[in-house]
Each structure stands twice: as structure tokens, then as C-alpha cells.
Amino acid sequence: MEQVNVTFLPGGVTVQVERGTTLLEAAIRAGLHPDAPCAGRGTCGKCRVRAEGREVLACQTAADRDMTVTLPEARRERILTAGVTAQAEPDGRHRxxxxxxxxxxxxxxxxxxxxxxxxxxxxxxxxxxxxxxxxxxxxxxxxxxxxxxxxxxxxxxxxxxxxxxxxxxxxxxxxxxxxxxxxxxxxxxxxxxxxxxxxxxxxxxxxxxxxxxxxxxxxxxxxxxxxxxxxxxxxxxxxxxxxxxxxxxxRFDRLEDLTLMIDIGTNGEIVLGDRRRRLACSTAAGPAFEGARISCGMRGAVGAVDRVWLEDGQVRWHVIGGREAVGLCGSGLLDLTAALLDSGVLDETGRMLCGSAYRLGDTGVVLTQKDVREVQLAKAAIRAGIELMTEKLGAAVNSIRSVYLAGAFGNFLDPVSACRIGMLPPVLLDRVRGIGNAxxxxxxxxxxxxxxxxxxxxxxxETEFLELASLPQFQDCYVDCLGFEEEEE
Ligand code: FES
The missing domain is CATH 3.30.420.480 (Domain of unknown function (DUF4445))
Known part of the structure; x- marks a missing residue:
């Protein structure tokens, strides 16, 4: 089989592959760890590169001759590593x-x-x-x-x-x-x-x-x-x-007060309980908050809009690294949704009243109607989990004394926006704290x-697992949580 050379810029790494190999495979073989959220199925659009002067999807483009390919600017990931923890007492058995x-x-x-x-x-x-x-x-x-x-x-x-x-x-x-x-x-x-x-x-x-x-x-x-x-x-x-x-x-099993812990990542895991009893569940929150299935979604890296707010009725935003906005990370997505609700661009059913997409100023970053639907599915999954677990414990949401948000997204999101879109019950707003990489x-x-x-x-x-989908009231509760109606704090 004939071999061709593919050179990736910046960096100039060259890899030799069989003619016909996709540029995505070539990048993987070159050890470049390209973004490929849909695993090369050609549906996510996140593997875009420039090849021979054209923008193409790396997973859909074959290396049919020697080629030079420019990757998008290397993204410096913002990875959360600091956490809140119990003090360890090492047993000193290992150096x-x-x-x-x-x-x-x-x-x-x-x-x-x-x-x-x-x-x-x-x-x-x-x-x-x-x-x-x-x-x-x-x-x-x-x-x-x-x-x-x-x-x-x-x-x-x-x-x-x-x-x-x-x-x-x-x-x-x-x-x-x-x-x-x-x-x-x-x-x-x-x-x-x-x-x-x-x-x-x-x-x-x-x-x-x-x-x-x-x-x-x-x-x-x-x-x-x-x-x-x-x-x-x-x-x-x-x-x-x-x-x-x-x-x-x-030390979740030693907590005196009823505590809710949520780790929102590609799934949302929720633990609710105290020293008496603990329940855990997983919600199908999907990877929307990590940028997948959102048209301009991206991880929290340079170029991501990570904060959006309203100032005198105008939408303002912040970009990680102070550079040109190239996408929306999870916290920005949440904030933008909340800001568009407050400014009347979105109604309480999630319908976009300005057409099928909202553009952030003169940037290339847009939020589409379909993106809003993805946000609704994700946030409803988490909220339904909270409601059903609380019910299962025979408690009221208002009796939850603390809300721990674990993980990077949990640490960076604005609890006000999370409550505004109904992902978290607004009554818990003052009880939310990020606990880092617990x-x-x-x-x-x-x-x-x-x-x-x-x-x-x-x-x-000693933690009981609750299979949410098996509860008879799950579907109704989930549907009830899809909307954006403003709730009492
Ligand atoms: S990897 Fe998703 S479109 Fe190429």
C-alpha cells in the first residue's frame, strides 16, 4: 500500500500513513490527541482543520497525497485540581x-x-x-x-x-x-x-x-x-x-445536616444524605456542559466564553485568556441561557424569540434553538434527580442545608444562573459551594x-443506589423540569 506523509502545524510533526487514511487517524497516530467528540462519525464538527488551504473535517478527509494540515490553535485546558478535603493522616508505609x-x-x-x-x-x-x-x-x-x-x-x-x-x-x-x-x-x-x-x-x-x-x-x-x-x-x-x-x-457519612453533592460532568452524579442515610443516583445530563452537542460548545480553554451577564439590558461576556471568543464552555452556556431568559430572548418554554439562533455581539459564537433544547434536557435531568431523591428520603428540598458542587464545571458555574435556569432549586442558592476536585x-x-x-x-x-428511571414518577417529574419558569427563592 502506498504511503503518504502528513505534516501537522503548528509543531511540524510528520507522520507516515497509508494513502486513504483519514486526517483524524493520522493526527491520532502522530500522538496529537485531536478533539473528536463523535469519534469520527462526522456529526460533531469539532475536528475541523485546514488542509491544503481548505477547512475540512479531519475525520471525513482522506490523506490522498503528501499533505500539510494546520490544527486549530492548541487549547490550554483549564483543569481544576485544587480541592477541599479532610486532612489525611498518612500511615507512613510507603515513601x-x-x-x-x-x-x-x-x-x-x-x-x-x-x-x-x-x-x-x-x-x-x-x-x-x-x-x-x-x-x-x-x-x-x-x-x-x-x-x-x-x-x-x-x-x-x-x-x-x-x-x-x-x-x-x-x-x-x-x-x-x-x-x-x-x-x-x-x-x-x-x-x-x-x-x-x-x-x-x-x-x-x-x-x-x-x-x-x-x-x-x-x-x-x-x-x-x-x-x-x-x-x-x-x-x-x-x-x-x-x-x-x-x-x-x-466525610459524607459523618455530616449532621442533610447535604446534596452533585458532580456534573459527562454525567451528573448526585448524592443526598447525612450521617443517617445516603442515596446516590446518576442522571443522564449528557455532555452538553462539556461542550459536546452544542454548536459552539467547547471545553473551558483559551477562547471560551466562560461568563455572560446583563448590564443595563445589554449582554456582556468574558473570554478565557482575553482573546477572541471562539466558543462557549459549560459555565458560559449556563450564563448565556440565564441572560437570554432575563432579557426576554427566550421564553419560559425555551423558545427563542429572535429566530433560530442568537449571536453573541459580533463574535462568531451563536446559541441555537437546538442548543437551548440540549441545555433543557441536561438541566432537567439534574433537577429531576434532586427532586426524586429528596422525595425518596421523605424530605423537603428546603431542608437541604448544603449543596456541594464537585468537579471543574461545578466549581466554575455561577449558582445564580444554575438556579435561574432551574437546574438547581432557587431556594438552595445561598447554600451552594464548590468543593473542587473532591x-x-x-x-x-x-x-x-x-x-x-x-x-x-x-x-x-452503605450508600443506597437509586435507579431514577425505574421510579414510576420519573417521566412526569423530568418533563416538569424541562421548562424555564421563574421560581420563588
Ligand atoms: S470527529 Fe466529529 S465530525 Fe469529525
């Missing part, structure tokens, strides 16, 4: 320990002194699997077509690179690390371990492995050959070890102490 939080979009590694608990370094990167699809479901579909090997080795290579980077920053060798603890959602958990995650996509949507694991590191990470990897337990198909990490970090903080605790790891097992075992 150096690593903690991983494997998110669907980003992966963060923390290297810690296992004796003092002090943070030594950290490294983070986009999850290299994003090149195969933004959301968990498109990646699982790929596994169903090709088996888990591609995605498993992809994430393990990513973890290995972060291990080396964190070790190098701390001036030690990766082999000096003798223990690692890992959290992640159930699909990431399974893929890292090489377990087929297909059962997550069909009823009853349960993971293959629930229990916490302690495994020899040799097959998983390039740490000491005799090292150990602790993997925190899962609660249900879409309530994974990352949620358990959040509960561990916040899942990562939980992983750190489990890395520093065997007792913490055991505590995570108890937390998972």
Missing part, C-alpha cells in the same frame, strides 16, 4: 505514593510524600481517550466494535506518561513510587483494568466489578515492580469510584492510608 483521578475528559496525577502527606508534584492532561469520543457511551460503542484493548492501552499509556512526568517534577524515579490509588467513573475504571464496560449500556446498567481492588502494579503502571495499585469501589453503573472519592473527601482528594486519602481505603469500602457499601 512515595501517587493518586489518580481519571475523568472522562481530564486525568490528574498527584505525587505525595507517603510519610508526611505533603504534595510533591502533580501532572494533568486530557484523557487521551477523548480522541475516540467525548462521552463514555461513544467510547463503549467503540469497545463493542473493536474490543477493549485500544482504549485500555490508550488510558494506561496516558497514566504512564503522567506517572513519569509527576516523578520527574519531584526529582525521583517512577520506580521509587510503591503505591498508587485510582478513582474514576465506572467506564474509566473498567477500561483502565481492561474490563469490557459493555454491561454499562444495557439494563440493569451495572458494572462488572463493584468491589475495591488491590492489584500488583506491574501490568498497570510503571511504578516499582513490587508496587500496588488501590482501586476504589464502584456503587453502580454510572456511580463510580470517583463519587466514592468525593464522599471520602467530604474525587482527586479522595484518591489522595486512599493513597496515603490503608484505613482511608477501607473507609471508602464502607462508604460504598
Amino acid at each position: 512515595y505514593v501517587l493518586a489518580f483521578d481519571i475523568g472522562t475528559t481530564t486525568v490528574v496525577a498527584y505525587l505525595l510524600d507517603g510519610i508526611t502527606g505533603k504534595a510533591l508534584s502533580q501532572a494533568s492532561a486530557l484523557n487521551p481517550q477523548t480522541q475516540f469520543g467525548a462521552d463514555v457511551i461513544s467510547r463503549i460503542q467503540l469497545v463493542m466494535e473493536q474490543g477493549p484493548d485500544t482504549l485500555s492501552s490508550c488510558i494506561r499509556e496516558g497514566l504512564a506518561a503522567l506517572t513519569r512526568e509527576a516523578a520527574q517534577r519531584a526529582g525521583i524515579g517512577p520506580e521509587d513510587i510503591t503505591l498508587a490509588a485510582v478513582v474514576g467513573n465506572t467506564a474509566m475504571h473498567h477500561l483502565m483494568l481492561g474490563i469490557d464496560p459493555a454491561p454499562l449500556t444495557t439494563p440493569p446498567y451495572m458494572p462488572r466489578v463493584f468491589e475495591a481492588l488491590e492489584l500488583p502494579a506491574a501490568r498497570l503502571l510503571p511504578i516499582a515492580a513490587e508496587g500496588t495499585v488501590r482501586v476504589l469501589p464502584n456503587i453502580a453503573g454510572f456511580v463510580g469510584a470517583d463519587t466514592v472519592g468525593c464522599m471520602l473527601a467530604t 474525587a482527586g482528594e479522595g484518591a489522595k486519602l486512599a493513597a496515603l492510608s490503608g484505613a482511608e481505603f477501607d473507609y471508602s469500602k464502607r462508604l460504598a457499601a
Whole structure:
């Protein structure tokens, strides 16, 4: 088969591929981790590049000769790594320990002194699997077509690179690390371990492995050959070890007051409870708030509109990096929706009264009617989850004393906008606080102490999973939550 050379700019990386290979595949082989939320199906439009002077979709364009391809400006991701956590008491059994939080979009590694608990370094990167699809479901579909090997080795290579980077920053060798603890959602958990995650996509949507694991590191990470990897337990198909990490970090089973914790990512996991009883559920919030399925959606990176507000009736906005606006990240999407409701551009059913799209000033950023519908589906999923869980506990929404928002989006969103669009009950507005990357903080605790790891097992075992879709009132509640009617605070 004839080979052709594809050179990617900026950076000038050249890769040799068989003639006819798509530019997306070529970029992946060149190790460039391109954005491909629809996994190359040609539907998301996010893999746009310039090739031979034309704008094309990389996944739909074949390299039929030697080519030069310009990628969109490298986007510096804004990854949240600071968190609120319980103080760890290291058991001092390991000199150096690593903690991983494997998110669907980003992966963060923390290297810690296992004796003092002090943070030594950290490294983070986009999850290299994003090149195969933004959301968990498109990646699982790929596994169903090709088996888990591609995605498993992809994430393990990513973890290995972060291990080396964190070790190098701390001036030690990766082999000096003798223990690692890992959290992640159930699909990431399974893929890292090489377990087929297909059962997550069909009823009853349960993971293959629930229990916490302690495994020899040799097959998983390039740490000491005799090292150990602790993997925190899962609660249900879409309530994974990352949620358990959040509960561990916040000592959720010791809370006196009724507390709601929401981790909004590609799914929305919700935990509601206190020291007496805890419920967990997952809502199909979809990846809208991470930019997928939104026409100008993007992750929180340079060029993203991350804040929108009304000033004297005019829509104003802020762009990350102070550059030209190129898209909307989750917090900007939420704010813009709220601002358009307040300015009368959207009515309470979500209908756009200015035509089929709203343009942000003279930028190229637009919000379409279809985007608004995606926001409605996502926010209704979260709100219905809150309402139904509260009902299940026999409590009133107003009796929730604290709302913890975990994860990057939760930390950056404006609670006023979240309440205005009805994603959160307005009555809870003053009780909302971002708790940062609590899942990562939980992983750190489990890395520093065997007792913490055991505590995570108890937390998972003592949390009841609520399958929202199986509740008879789910559909009605979900439909009720779709609108934008202004609610009382
Ligand atoms: S359109 Fe190319 S990856 Fe989605």
C-alpha cells in the first residue's frame, strides 16, 4: 500500500500513513490527541482543520497525497485540581505514593510524600481517550466494535506518561513510587483494568466489578515492580469510584445536616444524605456542559466564553485568556441561557424569540434553538434527580442545608444562573459551594492510608443506589423540569 506523509502545524510533526487514511487517524497516530467528540462519525464538527488551504473535517478527509494540515490553535485546558478535603493522616508505609483521578475528559496525577502527606508534584492532561469520543457511551460503542484493548492501552499509556512526568517534577524515579490509588467513573475504571464496560449500556446498567481492588502494579503502571495499585469501589453503573472519592473527601457519612453533592460532568452524579442515610443516583445530563452537542460548545480553554451577564439590558461576556471568543464552555452556556431568559430572548418554554439562533455581539459564537433544547434536557435531568431523591428520603428540598458542587464545571458555574435556569432549586442558592476536585482528594486519602481505603469500602457499601428511571414518577417529574419558569427563592 502506498504511503503518504502528513505534516501537522503548528509543531511540524510528520507522520507516515497509508494513502486513504483519514486526517483524524493520522493526527491520532502522530500522538496529537485531536478533539473528536463523535469519534469520527462526522456529526460533531469539532475536528475541523485546514488542509491544503481548505477547512475540512479531519475525520471525513482522506490523506490522498503528501499533505500539510494546520490544527486549530492548541487549547490550554483549564483543569481544576485544587480541592477541599479532610486532612489525611498518612500511615507512613510507603515513601512515595501517587493518586489518580481519571475523568472522562481530564486525568490528574498527584505525587505525595507517603510519610508526611505533603504534595510533591502533580501532572494533568486530557484523557487521551477523548480522541475516540467525548462521552463514555461513544467510547463503549467503540469497545463493542473493536474490543477493549485500544482504549485500555490508550488510558494506561496516558497514566504512564503522567506517572513519569509527576516523578520527574519531584526529582525521583517512577520506580521509587510503591503505591498508587485510582478513582474514576465506572467506564474509566473498567477500561483502565481492561474490563469490557459493555454491561454499562444495557439494563440493569451495572458494572462488572463493584468491589475495591488491590492489584500488583506491574501490568498497570510503571511504578516499582513490587508496587500496588488501590482501586476504589464502584456503587453502580454510572456511580463510580470517583463519587466514592468525593464522599471520602467530604466525610459524607459523618455530616449532621442533610447535604446534596452533585458532580456534573459527562454525567451528573448526585448524592443526598447525612450521617443517617445516603442515596446516590446518576442522571443522564449528557455532555452538553462539556461542550459536546452544542454548536459552539467547547471545553473551558483559551477562547471560551466562560461568563455572560446583563448590564443595563445589554449582554456582556468574558473570554478565557482575553482573546477572541471562539466558543462557549459549560459555565458560559449556563450564563448565556440565564441572560437570554432575563432579557426576554427566550421564553419560559425555551423558545427563542429572535429566530433560530442568537449571536453573541459580533463574535462568531451563536446559541441555537437546538442548543437551548440540549441545555433543557441536561438541566432537567439534574433537577429531576434532586427532586426524586429528596422525595425518596421523605424530605423537603428546603431542608437541604448544603449543596456541594464537585468537579471543574461545578466549581466554575455561577449558582445564580444554575438556579435561574432551574437546574438547581432557587431556594438552595445561598447554600451552594464548590468543593473542587473532591474525587482527586479522595484518591489522595486512599493513597496515603490503608484505613482511608477501607473507609471508602464502607462508604460504598452503605450508600443506597437509586435507579431514577425505574421510579414510576420519573417521566412526569423530568418533563416538569424541562421548562424555564421563574421560581420563588
Ligand atoms: S465530525 Fe469529525 S470527529 Fe466529529
